[in-house]
Amino acid sequence: MIDLTTETLDLKEARLRAIFRELGSVLVAFSGGVDSALVLHVASQELGERAVGITARSESLAEREYAGAVGFAAAIDARHEVIETRELHDPSYAANPVDRCYFCKSELYEKLAAIARERGIPHIVDGYNRDDEGDWRPGRKAAREHDVRSPLYDAGLRKADVRALAQRLGLAVWDKPALACLSSRFPYGTPITLELLRQVDRAEQTIHDAGFRACRVRHHGEIARIEVPPADVAALADPAIRDGIVAGVRAAGYRYVTLDLGGYVSGGYNPSR
Structure with missing residues (x-):
């Protein structure tokens, strides 16, 4: 073998x-x-x-x-x-x-x-x-x-x-963060709608626009739970950046904006987690 x-x-x-x-x-x-x-x-x-x-x-x-x-x-x-x-x-x-x-x-x-x-x-x-x-x-x-x-x-x-x-081979995407569809942001059993997918997309775009390449906005009803790599947690929590992100995520439709101190976890809602 x-x-x-x-x-x-x-x-x-x-x-x-x-x-x-x-x-x-x-x-x-x-x-x-x-x-x-x-x-x-x-x-x-x-x-x-x-x-x-x-x-x-x-x-x-x-x-x-x-x-x-x-x-x-x-x-x-x-x-x-x-x-x-x-x-x-x-x-x-x-x-x-x-x-x-x-x-x-x-x-x-x-x-x-x-x-x-x-x-x-x-x-x-x-x-x-x-x-x-x-x-x-x-x-x-x-x-x-x-x-x-x-x-x-x-x-x-x-x-x-x-x-x-x-x-x-010179591919620009060689270090691109892991990709997953927007539906992965919802706990299993939470019905998915077009409106909710767009809400998550707008919220994540706010974080990308702030300079964070890898992020997930986990949807919990009125609560957005933001995940970024552990090395980026402190940077996102900096008031100079945080306040703009909070405003953008709220504008997307969330009432509460939280930052997961554990950092980004791929497949965070998977049964094996």
Whole structure:
């Protein structure tokens, strides 16, 4: 058995490129995060016009993330298209159960599968990597049901490998903070509406505008619980910055604005936490 932890980045990159050449033609589920960005870039390098990135524009995708995805694809000169998804119209998704992501990914992959069949593209690929398998990801069931391939995983890349390779290849998103849809800001069981998604988006934009790259606004009714990396907690609490953020988050629709001293935790509402 190959020990992937001792392999060099060169070997993993070579395997990744060989996987794409073997696949021959792919649709890339491109969210704009560093993982799928690396997949789209390398697929485009190896396959040219036979690699097509597809971004799903939905109510749960922050506008800044959509703009970033479009800009990245243009910057690397990749084939890129945008489709509309309406997972919020599915009551099973809007009820926000613990497997909410399954319903979102099911709609996405059904639409991608239809596009792939229409164009004769044999494979759909995503940005799943080796470190993701230890996380709570109900969307993986949908990926298996639609035969989605995961080249980063198959090539043995972990998250650190993804960032290192993206940096080496000159991708501007190599150090981009982890991406998650806006629906992840709500405790499981809290119904999700378009109005609430926009409220969270406006609140988070206030924090981004203040210079914080990574943040989450966790929704608790009238309370906004702000998470930033522990190293940024003191900076956000500085009155010179804090007061503007409080005003902006309240303007977004929250009555109370709190700062979580524990800092940002990826997947903070997941059952395993």
